[in-house]
Amino acid sequence: MIPTVLLLTVILASIWVYSDSKRTNPSSFLPIFWLISVLVMPIIMIPLYLVLYVARNRFLGRYMPKNLGSKFCPKCGADNALATTVCTSCHNKFSL
Numbered sequence: 001m002i003p004t005v006l007l008l009t010v011i012l013a014s015i016w017v018y019s020d021s022k023r024t025n026p027s028s029f030l031p032i033f034w035l036i037s038v039l040v041m042p043i044i045m046i047p048l049y050l051v052l053y054v055a056r057n058r059f060l061g062r063y064m065p066k067n068l069g070s071k072f073c074p075k076c077g078a079d080n081a082l083a084t085t086v087c088t089s090c091h092n093k094f095s096l
């Protein structure tokens with residue numbers, strides 16, 4: 001029972017990591033790299049990805065210019081249309 005739950009968690013985590021890195025690196029090998037890494041070494045790679053994910057979101061929220069026709073959510077880093085008032089990804093309300 002417990003191994004099944006763990007296996008499901010690892011599979012779900014790898015799918016999330018894959019789709020998340022695919023969103024930011026659509027034309028690179030990184031999504032595949034992360035997918036395999038999380039499947040092979042979940043104990044190491046899931047925390048590592050989470051750390052990088054948080055760091056990237058902070059970077060995007062702070063340094064991305066706001067006049068490129070899109071609005072980056074400061075909470076989750078998702079790319080939203082300029083006219084949006086609520087993040088389409090995490091439903092965070094923009095304070096603009």
Ligand SMILES: [Zn+2]
Nearest residue numbers: 073076087090
């Ligand atoms: Zn968001």
